[in-house]
Every structure is written in C-alpha cells, then in structure tokens.
Amino acid sequence: MTYPDDRRYTKEHEWVRVEGDIGTVGITDHAQHELGDIVYVDTPKIGARVDQGKSLGSVESVKAVSEIYSPVSGEVTEVNGILAQSPEKLNQDPHGAAWLVKIRLSAAAEITNLMSAADYQSYVGAES
Amino acid sequence: MKVRSHITQNEALLFEMGSPGKVGYQLPSLDVPAVDAVAALGRENVRAEIEGFPEVSEVEAIRHFTRLSTWNYAIDLGLYPLGSCTMKYNPRVNELVARLDGLAWAHPYQPEALAQGAMEVMARLEAALAEITGMDAVTLQPAAGAHGELTGILLIRALLEKRGNPRKKILIPDSAHGTNPATAAIAGYTVENIHSTASGMVDLAELERVVDKDVAALMMTNPNTLGVFDDNMAGVAEILHKKGALVYMYGANMNALVGIARPGDFGVDVMHLNLHKTFSTPHGGGGPGGGPVAVKKILEPFLPAPRMKRLRNRWAFDYKRPRAIGKVRAYYGNFGVIVRALAYILAHGGDGLRNATVDAVLNANYIRRKLEPFYDLPYTAPNMHEVVFSDDRQAKLGVRTGDIAKRLIDYGFHPYTVSFPLIVHGALMIEPTETESKLELDLFIEAMTAIAKEVETDPQLVRSAPHSTRTSKVDEVGAARRPILRWKPRETGSQTAD
Amino acid sequence: MRYLPKSQAERRQMVEACGVESAEQLFSHLPDGVRLKRPLDLAPGISEYDIVDYFRARSAEGASGYASFLGAGVYAHYRPVLVDTVVSRGEFLTSYTPYQAEISQGTLVTIFEFQTMICQLTGMEVANASMYDGSTAVPEAAMMAARITGRDGVLIARSVHPEYREVLLTYARNQGMPVQEFGYNNESGAAELADLESKINDATAAVIVQSPNFFGVIENVKRLAEIAHRHGALLVFIFTEAVSLGILEPPADADIVAGELQSFAISPSFGGPFAGIIATKEKFMRQMPGRLVGETVDSRGNRAFCLTLATREQHIRREKATSNICTNQALIALMATVFMTVYGKQGLRELAEQNLAKAHYLGAKLKPRFSGAYFNEFVAATNGKTPDVINQALLKKKIIGGVPLNRWYPELENSMLLCATEMSKREHMDQLAEAWQ
The missing domain is CATH 3.90.1150.10 (Aspartate Aminotransferase, domain 1)
Incomplete structure (x- = not known):
C-alpha cells in the first residue's frame, strides 16, 4: 500500500487533506484493514465543533468499536452520506470515496503536528 | 463423530404461514354482559386490528415451535464447555416444583398470611447462600448477575456515602468480565484497570500503589477468568481495607468454591451469585437468571427493601429500611428461579455440594492434562473449574480459536468460550462443570485432539467449519450493515437480503 | 448422587490421569487460611420425592383455591397449555444465549418473531429481545432518552406503578438524573397535564407515563406526546397490562415504549421472573439497550438469523455501553411468543x-x-x-x-x-x- 502524499496522517490512523480552509478527513487503509469488516460509521452532525486529537466519531466492526480522533480543529461542514448506506465503502476506498467529514479549519497551523505520507508509511511499517 | 445430523424440517416464520380467521384458542363463554369497547373506552382509544399478528391453529403452533427447537443445541444434548458460563445439568424436578400452584400463582401483593410458603422458600435460600458464601446477609432481589453487580456496587456507594465520601473509582483487573466496567459506570463510578501478574493474579505491588482515597472498591473475580485462584486474596483485601475501600467479588466462578472455601472467610465484603450458573437453574436461551447479593454485616443496613423478618411464628416483610439503596426491581426477585435454586441445594445437601465442586475441578483438570500436548497453555498455575488454552500453535498455521470452536460443532459439541479472557491472545476457555460423564469428556477430548491434527493436515477444513449444521456459517457482517430487526410483508422489502 | 454422572472407578481413572493421589489434592494449592475446614452447615441431600414433598407443603401454605x-x-x-409444552423442551430450556448462530437458530427465530410481534402490538418500529422486567425497563428507557436528547431531567407521572418509580430513583440517583414527579387529576385519575406543563423545561429528557396507569385509567398519549415534543423531550410510554394492547390504541406517538409482558402467559410467581421490553423508533435504534436479533443469510444463501448490533453492549463497549445488562429473558419471552401465537x-x-x-x-x-x-x-x-x-x-x-x-x-x-x-x-x-x- 502506498499512502497518497497530498495529505497528512495521525498516529491514530486518520488522514486530512487540506484545500483552502477546508480539511477532508478520513481513516487510513491500515486502519480499515485492522478493523476488518466495517458495519457502521458514527459521524458528527454538520455544524459540530471538533478539536484536534479529540473524538470525532467512531467506526464499528461486528465485535469492536473504535474511536476516530480528529486530525484538525474546526467546524464540521459536510458529512459523507454514502457511509450511512454503505459502510463497506470504508473497507473498499478509505482514501477516496469513503472520506468521513469535511471540516472548516480553525487553526490551520495544526497540520504541522501531523505526519507526512512517508513518515506514516514507516510508522505503520514499524507498528505491524 | 458424536452426533449425526438427522432430518430437520424447514419452517417458515409465523407471519408467513397464517390464513385470515384461523385460530388456536377458544375462550370460555362470557358470564357477564359484553361491553361495547367504543362506548367504554372512547373511539380514540380503541385500536384497529393488529396488523400482521399471527393467525395459526394450535396444531401449526406446536409444530412450529417444536421444529424450531430442533435447530438448537442444548445441555440436554451434550457438553456445553463455555468457560465462565457454568452450563451444568438443569434438574427437571426444579421445573416441576416451580410450577406448583401455590408458588407459581402467588401474587406479590397477596396477604402475607397466604404467602408464608413462598416467604419460607426465600428465607431458606437466603440462609443457605449466606452459609455457602460465609457472608452475613443476602438479598434475592437482583434479576441476574449484572443486576447483582450493580446492586453490590450501589451498596458500597451507600456505605461510603454514609462515611462521608462515596469516592470516585472502581478498580478492575484486566482479566475481568465486560459487565464490570459497564456496571461501575451505571453506578456513577469511573473505572481504573489494574494489571495481572505473569501467573494471572492481582499484582499486589501495583495494587498498593493505586489504592488511594479515591478508590471505592476492587471488583475481582476469584477464581479469576483464567480459572486460577488468587493466592494473594488476604493481601488484596488487607490493602483495600486499610485505605477504607471494599472488596467486591464477581461470583460467576463460584462453582469452583462451594463447600471448599468461602469468600466471606477470605476478605470479601460483597458478592453476587449467579443462580443460573452455580445453582443449576436453566439458561433458557439467555434468561431468566437470578443474581442474589451476599454482604457482610456493615452493608446489611443498605440492602433494598423489603427484608424478611421472623415474627413469633410467621414471616413478615419489613419495608422500614431508611438507609436502603432503594429498590433495584419491583417486588422481591425472580422467585421462580429462587425456587429452582433451593430445590438444587436441597437435592445435594452440604456434602453433596462440596462433592459437586470436587468433580467440577477434577473434570477441568482432566481436560487440561489430556489437551495440554495439543494446545498451548499460557498460564500454568493450578486451575480450578476451568482451563484456558491459547491458539498460539494453531495460529501459526492460520487457524484461530474461532475456527476451532466452529469445527467443534461438527463433532457434536457446543463451542467453548472464544477470545476471552482478553489477557490471553486467542483464548480457548473451557469449563466442563461437574455434570459430565467420563465418556462425554473423552469424546470432547478426542474431538479437540482430532481438530488439532486437522489444523496440521487440512487447515482449510477447520477454517470453513461448520460443515454439518443445518445453517452454515452466518453472515454477521451483513446483519450489522443493514439491520433487519423485524419481519415485514414481502413488498416492503424484508426478504430482499442484498 | 444422581446429578453426578461418574462411578468411583471412573473418578479414580481420572484422578490418576491428572497425576494426583486424590481429587482433594487438586485443591492443595489453596492457601491454608482460605480453606473451609468444616462441612457446610446445610442438611444432607434428599431424594426427588422429598423435594417435591417439601415444595408441595410450601405451596399448600399459599392461596390455592382463592x-x-x-x-x-x-x-x-x-x-394456554402449549406455553409450558414449548418452554419445557430441553432444546429451549437448557440452551445458552444464541451466540453460536449455526446451532441456535431455534432461539434466534423465536426472538425475531417476538421482536416483530412487539412492534406490531406497540406501533413501534424496533423492539429488543426483552429486558429483566417492566420495572427495570423504566430506568433503561430514561437513560436511553438522556443519551438521545443530551439532557438529563426526567418527569414521571405519579400515576406510574409506585415500585417502578422507586426503581427509577435508585438508578437515577447515581446517574446524575434529576427526577421529578407530576400529579394526577383528582377527578379523572389521569396524569395532570397542567402540572406537567408547569414542570417541563428544556432540560427534560423524558416524560414517563403509564397507560392504563396504576389506577387503571387510560392516559391521553397524544396530548402527552405533544407536550413532551413541544419541549424537545421524549415521551416514554409504560405498560404493565399487556393484554390491554389487544384493544387499546397502540402508543405510536410515544418515542420509547417500555413494558411488562407478565400478562402473556407468565405466572405471577410471587413477582418474577417476568419479561420487560423496550421498543422505539428506528432512528433511536442504536441507543436502545438489550439484545437484538437480525435477519441475514448463511454461506449457502439461506435465510438465517443472528444476534446483531452487539457493539451497543457491555462486553464490547464496556463502560460506555448502553446498559450493563448482559442477558435478556429469552425463555420468558418465548412464553409470551407462544401466548401471542396461540391467541393471535x-x-x-x-x-x-x-x-x-x-x-x-x-x-x-x-x-x-x-x-x-x-x-x-x-x-x-x-x-x-x-x-x-x-x-x-x-x-x-x-x-x-x-x-x-x-x-x-x-x-x-x-x-x-x-x-x-x-x-x-x-x-x-x-x-x-x-x-x-
């Protein structure tokens, strides 16, 4: 698996891709693989305020629940509706169609706290 | 193979087999004038017919449920080696006595003078459980184990509140059952996990470090979920008591101790019992249970109302309990379960109960000895009533504990407990109980041994099990992704499983 | 002893296989201070005949013939006779919770049918596989309403069963949920709407009423729901007499229905075991406590059933679970299922x-x-x-x-x-x- 370098990564296996003041957030391929078959995604409501490193929602497999930690702070502007109907998309295309939410960044500088694709690649390499 | 598959019949859901106007009942003719529902209740309060409700005859009803019953495994069919679940034989005389008119039809508000028999049964069970646990008082009110747990923690909270500070935390060993943290949260406490030592015991040094003025209690299971008795019990209790905290014992594993050792004698302040485990009342496919709570004297004033008291020559309910935690359920408890548990205790008697414990521990150790050559045993301390292996050797060949469990079904057995306790990676948790014959245990051991060999010769056979069941591997992922939780007529889409 | 299926010779063989001198030796690792050094002070075991005799005597002290x-x-x-016929079958009576779906379809199908019938009866969209009883379903429903609304206040009618209210208070006290009661109309015996209006506010998570209420009086569910909803609270509808649902308008305006099924062929049995239920709207499904059975398929594509949405439960979510309960009342719910089938x-x-x-x-x-x-x-x-x-x-x-x-x-x-x-x-x-x- 190669991780796209148009975005930054967290140690908790989320990614964020920033365009202007909007960050698109998702979980990594490594995360979906560890979770197994994803059956439900609990996302925040539009307008919700989130903080970097704090819970953004959760993903569930049949027998586990995992928190999603927000890679950035800001306000949720969009939620990916596809996940409510087809949670399996998160297993199939975690870096593309199965993004989770879009967030209007309140502290753009925060993303410097996050890892590059190369760093993340070696991080998950070391972890597994 | 122990069990051969037999003819099992197909069976539709009740909603798919009815025909309008078909009935399975007849009421007696009314001996009073009929009443017009709309006039008596008001038009707005009277419902239309119950759409979709069953319309079948008595014959179809009995066949429906009888056919469905043949799709179940049950203790009456064979060994049920679920660890920590204590699936023992459910004596049938218990069913008979629980259905005797004067007990089964007793109304909780009938006059005490007409409830003396029922109250005597409750009092006698309370006394027996107090003797078995070495505690001072017992409440039968909690409906099941988790409910007993909650009651126990609320009792601790009440005592600490009276002492001036309810405190904040409950300590829970990492080998604990999942209800423990959930219960602590419902009782308004936060949870702090503590680690086990390499031999699976509570780490005294760590305990000493973490017990402070914020700790209300330690919730421990003993023998723990590895089936290992914690030798440090006295030390554990001392550390907590010294700091004004209490010891709660999770009673799910009491089948290892009855007649051998009493929690009340080794420092436990409060515990619950699972009547549907240790005391043989049937699981019934997941309830009802019974979760009595036994306490030391210091906690007695907080037990929920009513308590029974003996007047000169009769039992009476005492509702004057100013310090009680409040009721945890309506009425007095799962009385029907209480009757069955007492019948079990009467059948065994004191010595018999102890003999049962000895056999339970013997059975577990026999399985351990026979399966040790084939399965990895991560904790080697002496075990009591259950034994926990890991799938370490099989995992190297790509077969996990869950696969082995499913393959066991093909050999005619219910699986053991899979992947619990969490401190053992890939756990196989086996509790045979005392009510298994040597033949049944040998068949189980043969099956487990054969599977271990299959893992080496044909791992795919094990991974794709079960092969012999009426229903093959069930798609739990699909069920969770698009939940269908009730039947609906075909056109609205319940049957279109995509 | 008749419940211990081993001869002394077999025990000896097993003891030898374990590499010990006697079964007693298997306990020798227990610290000395822990061992009970005397027999339990309980009477010796008795025969089946004597057990029946003892309980017949206790039964005779009851109210038979009244x-x-x-x-x-x-x-x-x-x-109906069929109820005990069905629940006495060992395959239902002596089976465990149906976690192993392949060999538990009997229990799973009956629970699915149960969930369906409870929905049909109550006008709700989803129902769980049952709770301990009606009284414990009340705090569970209140906590559920608190999770959904993000509020913590509870208003409960004084016309709700007094023991149910006591149980709610026991739970609420430690959940930081303030509980307030509202009165009943001295004329009609129904919940006093004006009192409810004066007490409800934007911290109210749940308005809890029972119908028919403890006095037997039928409540105006529509009006109560309207008041609750106007303030952003949920209406929790309690029933204790399930037979009433055969004729009374189902509480479709309520958000959560919690009730007691004892009336459906469950013996009074001095107060238990009974079976409670919680039913609700689909949108609240994930906040509902208790087991759920769902429909799916097996690997051959045949219809099959399994426990589902287990991530709400304690063994996975631990301290964040929707409830600490880890059982339902499967056998009792089966009694109710047979009852509903027979009457239809x-x-x-x-x-x-x-x-x-x-x-x-x-x-x-x-x-x-x-x-x-x-x-x-x-x-x-x-x-x-x-x-x-x-x-x-x-x-x-x-x-x-x-x-x-x-x-x-x-x-x-x-x-x-x-x-x-x-x-x-x-x-x-x-x-x-x-x-x-």
Whole structure:
C-alpha cells in the first residue's frame, strides 16, 4: 500500500487533506484493514465543533468499536452520506470515496503536528 | 463423530404461514354482559386490528415451535464447555416444583398470611447462600448477575456515602468480565484497570500503589477468568481495607468454591451469585437468571427493601429500611428461579455440594492434562473449574480459536468460550462443570485432539467449519450493515437480503 | 448422587490421569487460611420425592383455591397449555444465549418473531429481545432518552406503578438524573397535564407515563406526546397490562415504549421472573439497550438469523455501553411468543374484550373512584370501611380483595385497586360487591 502524499496522517490512523480552509478527513487503509469488516460509521452532525486529537466519531466492526480522533480543529461542514448506506465503502476506498467529514479549519497551523505520507508509511511499517 | 445430523424440517416464520380467521384458542363463554369497547373506552382509544399478528391453529403452533427447537443445541444434548458460563445439568424436578400452584400463582401483593410458603422458600435460600458464601446477609432481589453487580456496587456507594465520601473509582483487573466496567459506570463510578501478574493474579505491588482515597472498591473475580485462584486474596483485601475501600467479588466462578472455601472467610465484603450458573437453574436461551447479593454485616443496613423478618411464628416483610439503596426491581426477585435454586441445594445437601465442586475441578483438570500436548497453555498455575488454552500453535498455521470452536460443532459439541479472557491472545476457555460423564469428556477430548491434527493436515477444513449444521456459517457482517430487526410483508422489502 | 454422572472407578481413572493421589489434592494449592475446614452447615441431600414433598407443603401454605382481584402490575390470566409444552423442551430450556448462530437458530427465530410481534402490538418500529422486567425497563428507557436528547431531567407521572418509580430513583440517583414527579387529576385519575406543563423545561429528557396507569385509567398519549415534543423531550410510554394492547390504541406517538409482558402467559410467581421490553423508533435504534436479533443469510444463501448490533453492549463497549445488562429473558419471552401465537390477531382482541366486560361488570357495582376510562382495573372507594376490614371479610369467603392504595398514596385512604380478568367469575364478583355493603 502506498499512502497518497497530498495529505497528512495521525498516529491514530486518520488522514486530512487540506484545500483552502477546508480539511477532508478520513481513516487510513491500515486502519480499515485492522478493523476488518466495517458495519457502521458514527459521524458528527454538520455544524459540530471538533478539536484536534479529540473524538470525532467512531467506526464499528461486528465485535469492536473504535474511536476516530480528529486530525484538525474546526467546524464540521459536510458529512459523507454514502457511509450511512454503505459502510463497506470504508473497507473498499478509505482514501477516496469513503472520506468521513469535511471540516472548516480553525487553526490551520495544526497540520504541522501531523505526519507526512512517508513518515506514516514507516510508522505503520514499524507498528505491524 | 458424536452426533449425526438427522432430518430437520424447514419452517417458515409465523407471519408467513397464517390464513385470515384461523385460530388456536377458544375462550370460555362470557358470564357477564359484553361491553361495547367504543362506548367504554372512547373511539380514540380503541385500536384497529393488529396488523400482521399471527393467525395459526394450535396444531401449526406446536409444530412450529417444536421444529424450531430442533435447530438448537442444548445441555440436554451434550457438553456445553463455555468457560465462565457454568452450563451444568438443569434438574427437571426444579421445573416441576416451580410450577406448583401455590408458588407459581402467588401474587406479590397477596396477604402475607397466604404467602408464608413462598416467604419460607426465600428465607431458606437466603440462609443457605449466606452459609455457602460465609457472608452475613443476602438479598434475592437482583434479576441476574449484572443486576447483582450493580446492586453490590450501589451498596458500597451507600456505605461510603454514609462515611462521608462515596469516592470516585472502581478498580478492575484486566482479566475481568465486560459487565464490570459497564456496571461501575451505571453506578456513577469511573473505572481504573489494574494489571495481572505473569501467573494471572492481582499484582499486589501495583495494587498498593493505586489504592488511594479515591478508590471505592476492587471488583475481582476469584477464581479469576483464567480459572486460577488468587493466592494473594488476604493481601488484596488487607490493602483495600486499610485505605477504607471494599472488596467486591464477581461470583460467576463460584462453582469452583462451594463447600471448599468461602469468600466471606477470605476478605470479601460483597458478592453476587449467579443462580443460573452455580445453582443449576436453566439458561433458557439467555434468561431468566437470578443474581442474589451476599454482604457482610456493615452493608446489611443498605440492602433494598423489603427484608424478611421472623415474627413469633410467621414471616413478615419489613419495608422500614431508611438507609436502603432503594429498590433495584419491583417486588422481591425472580422467585421462580429462587425456587429452582433451593430445590438444587436441597437435592445435594452440604456434602453433596462440596462433592459437586470436587468433580467440577477434577473434570477441568482432566481436560487440561489430556489437551495440554495439543494446545498451548499460557498460564500454568493450578486451575480450578476451568482451563484456558491459547491458539498460539494453531495460529501459526492460520487457524484461530474461532475456527476451532466452529469445527467443534461438527463433532457434536457446543463451542467453548472464544477470545476471552482478553489477557490471553486467542483464548480457548473451557469449563466442563461437574455434570459430565467420563465418556462425554473423552469424546470432547478426542474431538479437540482430532481438530488439532486437522489444523496440521487440512487447515482449510477447520477454517470453513461448520460443515454439518443445518445453517452454515452466518453472515454477521451483513446483519450489522443493514439491520433487519423485524419481519415485514414481502413488498416492503424484508426478504430482499442484498 | 444422581446429578453426578461418574462411578468411583471412573473418578479414580481420572484422578490418576491428572497425576494426583486424590481429587482433594487438586485443591492443595489453596492457601491454608482460605480453606473451609468444616462441612457446610446445610442438611444432607434428599431424594426427588422429598423435594417435591417439601415444595408441595410450601405451596399448600399459599392461596390455592382463592379467587383473587389483585392486579397492580401482576395479572392473573389463563396460561394456554402449549406455553409450558414449548418452554419445557430441553432444546429451549437448557440452551445458552444464541451466540453460536449455526446451532441456535431455534432461539434466534423465536426472538425475531417476538421482536416483530412487539412492534406490531406497540406501533413501534424496533423492539429488543426483552429486558429483566417492566420495572427495570423504566430506568433503561430514561437513560436511553438522556443519551438521545443530551439532557438529563426526567418527569414521571405519579400515576406510574409506585415500585417502578422507586426503581427509577435508585438508578437515577447515581446517574446524575434529576427526577421529578407530576400529579394526577383528582377527578379523572389521569396524569395532570397542567402540572406537567408547569414542570417541563428544556432540560427534560423524558416524560414517563403509564397507560392504563396504576389506577387503571387510560392516559391521553397524544396530548402527552405533544407536550413532551413541544419541549424537545421524549415521551416514554409504560405498560404493565399487556393484554390491554389487544384493544387499546397502540402508543405510536410515544418515542420509547417500555413494558411488562407478565400478562402473556407468565405466572405471577410471587413477582418474577417476568419479561420487560423496550421498543422505539428506528432512528433511536442504536441507543436502545438489550439484545437484538437480525435477519441475514448463511454461506449457502439461506435465510438465517443472528444476534446483531452487539457493539451497543457491555462486553464490547464496556463502560460506555448502553446498559450493563448482559442477558435478556429469552425463555420468558418465548412464553409470551407462544401466548401471542396461540391467541393471535383475533384471540388477543377477544381476550381484551372479555377483560373489559368483566371489569366493567364489577365497576358498575362498585362505582370507580375516578372518572377516566379504564380497561380491566379501577380504584374503588370503600365507603368509610377500611380496605383491611373488607379484605378480611372477603378472605373468609376465600376471596382475595384489592390492593389498598394508602401505602403509596396517603391521600387515597379508604380506596383499593381492583382487577378483573377473563378468569374472574361472576359469582365471585357478586360476592365481592356484597362485602362493600
């Protein structure tokens, strides 16, 4: 698996891709693989305020629940509706169609706290 | 193979087999004038017919449920080696006595003078459980184990509140059952996990470090979920008591101790019992249970109302309990379960109960000895009533504990407990109980041994099990992704499983 | 001993296989201070015959042969023979929770049918596989409402079963959920809407009412729901008399329905075991406590069922679970399922109509204390006599009268709650009425 370098990564296996003041957030391929078959995604409501490193929602497999930690702070502007109907998309295309939410960044500088694709690649390499 | 598959019949859901106007009942003719529902209740309060409700005859009803019953495994069919679940034989005389008119039809508000028999049964069970646990008082009110747990923690909270500070935390060993943290949260406490030592015991040094003025209690299971008795019990209790905290014992594993050792004698302040485990009342496919709570004297004033008291020559309910935690359920408890548990205790008697414990521990150790050559045993301390292996050797060949469990079904057995306790990676948790014959245990051991060999010769056979069941591997992922939780007529889409 | 299936010779073989001298040696690792050094102080074991004898004697100390007008949350309804026939089958009686779906389809199908019938009966969209009982379903419903609304206040009608209210208070105290009661109308016996209006506010998570309420009076669910919803709170509807749902409008305007199924072929059994339920709208499904069975397929594509949405439960979510409960009341729920099947669409209606007719026959003789419409129980004033005097007189005629209400409602002195079901005979109702004179 190669991780796209148009975005930054967290140690908790989320990614964020920033365009202007909007960050698109998702979980990594490594995360979906560890979770197994994803059956439900609990996302925040539009307008919700989130903080970097704090819970953004959760993903569930049949027998586990995992928190999603927000890679950035800001306000949720969009939620990916596809996940409510087809949670399996998160297993199939975690870096593309199965993004989770879009967030209007309140502290753009925060993303410097996050890892590059190369760093993340070696991080998950070391972890597994 | 122990069990051969037999003819099992197909069976539709009740909603798919009815025909309008078909009935399975007849009421007696009314001996009073009929009443017009709309006039008596008001038009707005009277419902239309119950759409979709069953319309079948008595014959179809009995066949429906009888056919469905043949799709179940049950203790009456064979060994049920679920660890920590204590699936023992459910004596049938218990069913008979629980259905005797004067007990089964007793109304909780009938006059005490007409409830003396029922109250005597409750009092006698309370006394027996107090003797078995070495505690001072017992409440039968909690409906099941988790409910007993909650009651126990609320009792601790009440005592600490009276002492001036309810405190904040409950300590829970990492080998604990999942209800423990959930219960602590419902009782308004936060949870702090503590680690086990390499031999699976509570780490005294760590305990000493973490017990402070914020700790209300330690919730421990003993023998723990590895089936290992914690030798440090006295030390554990001392550390907590010294700091004004209490010891709660999770009673799910009491089948290892009855007649051998009493929690009340080794420092436990409060515990619950699972009547549907240790005391043989049937699981019934997941309830009802019974979760009595036994306490030391210091906690007695907080037990929920009513308590029974003996007047000169009769039992009476005492509702004057100013310090009680409040009721945890309506009425007095799962009385029907209480009757069955007492019948079990009467059948065994004191010595018999102890003999049962000895056999339970013997059975577990026999399985351990026979399966040790084939399965990895991560904790080697002496075990009591259950034994926990890991799938370490099989995992190297790509077969996990869950696969082995499913393959066991093909050999005619219910699986053991899979992947619990969490401190053992890939756990196989086996509790045979005392009510298994040597033949049944040998068949189980043969099956487990054969599977271990299959893992080496044909791992795919094990991974794709079960092969012999009426229903093959069930798609739990699909069920969770698009939940269908009730039947609906075909056109609205319940049957279109995509 | 008959429950221990081993000969001494077999035990010896097993002891040898374990590499010990005796089975006792398997306990030798226990610290000395822990061992019990005397036999348990319990009588020696007895035969099956003696066990039956003992319990027959206890049963004889009960109320067999008495006619009873007790209700108040526990109702005497006829139990069709099929109910015990089905639940006595070892495959249902002695099976475990159906985690292993491949060998538990029997239990799973019956639970799926149960969930469906509870939805049909209550007008809700999803129902769980059952709870301990009606009383414990109340705090579970209140906590569920708190999770959904993000609020913590609870308003419960005083006309809800007093023991249910006590159970709610026990739970709420430690959940930081302030509970307030609102009164009943002294005329109608129904919940006092003006009192509710004056107490409800934007911190209210749940408004909890029971219908028919503890006095037997039918509540105006539509109006109550309208008030709750106007303030952003949920309406929790409680029922204790399930047979009433055979004739009464289902509480479709409520958000959560929590109830007790004892009336559906579950013996009064001195108060338990019973089976409670929680049912709700689909949108609240993930906040609902308790087990759920869902439909799916097996690997051959055949319809199959399994436990599902388990991530709500304690063994996965631990301290964040929707409840600490880890069981349902499967066997008791199966009794209710068989009952609903036997009576069916037509039978449950006819059964409810018989209850209505019996209670109104009695009501016409005794003049209910409240004016609100009632189903099969009502409060009767005792015309100056104390309830005890009347009940004592009735006992002499082998009749158990009603439940005196002053134990929970001091203002309702000299009144009792009476219930008549399809099992109440006209002659006994006539005798009861005579005792009033």
